[in-house]
Amino acid sequence: MEDKLSIVKILSMIQTELKAPKNQFNKFGRYKYRSCEDILEGVKPLLAQHNCIVLLTDDIHEVNGRFYVKATASFQTPDGQTISTTAYAREAHDKKGMDDAQLTGSCSSYARKYALNGLFCIDDTKDADTRNNDLDKVMKKSDIIKMLNSIGTVDALESFWKKHNKFIEKHFIAGEYDQIISSFSDRKQLILNKGLKN
Known part of the structure; x- marks a missing residue:
């Protein structure tokens, strides 16, 4: 002992x-x-x-x-x-x-x-x-696209993208990253079409 x-x-x-x-x-x-x-x-x-x-x-x-x-x-x-x-x-x-x-x-x-x-x-x-980063818990492309689609203004959308773009780029392969960018662009256009820009 x-x-x-x-x-x-x-x-x-x-x-x-x-x-x-x-x-x-x-x-x-x-x-x-x-x-x-x-x-x-x-x-x-x-x-x-x-x-x-x-x-x-x-x-x-x-x-x-x-x-x-x-x-x-x-x-x-x-x-x-x-x-x-x-x-x-x-x-x-x-x-x-x-x-x-x-x-x-x-x-x-x-x-x-x-x-x-x-x-x-x-x-x-x-x-x-x-750290409790909202994207640290999200690793699926579909979850990030849902997050993008829940944002209601262009300013908020651009703020989200500025904050998380490098994280997304680092953690997803090229095809998934391109789909997320496309979803970002589509959401931005939809918001602009609805006249929700702040």
Whole structure:
């Protein structure tokens, strides 16, 4: 039991000492965030100080035709005792501008970041990943088109487009993006025809 307490004590000290600043910046969303690499950069000196290591591994799981990356972050002491945490991230069907390897790599980094967050008690509730952005919850083209069609004025429509265009462009393949643009244009013309412009 004493050995098990020692691993808990060492991990607790590292959790307390770890500083993992948000060194990344998203220009579109105007927010700072931390990446998996930022966490590793912060923890490596502490691991060396305590003669411990962290191992990161990935497994791919298929559920209902969708692929998930399961990342495991394992903390190991010099005597071989290990504590592990896991996190999952789902691969998108398509992500504009990414090939399959990049898509899987991005998903792996995301899952590893959250496995490390769990292992080292890092709270990311203020990160963009967990912000309450109205489009963050909407990933279907049909849902975005419904949102566009619910807007009643040209000013509101243009404001919506200005706020969310880059997000939409980033998360949809070219054909879907073109359909959303077409829906935007059709809605704008319908509003103008009805004389609803403010």
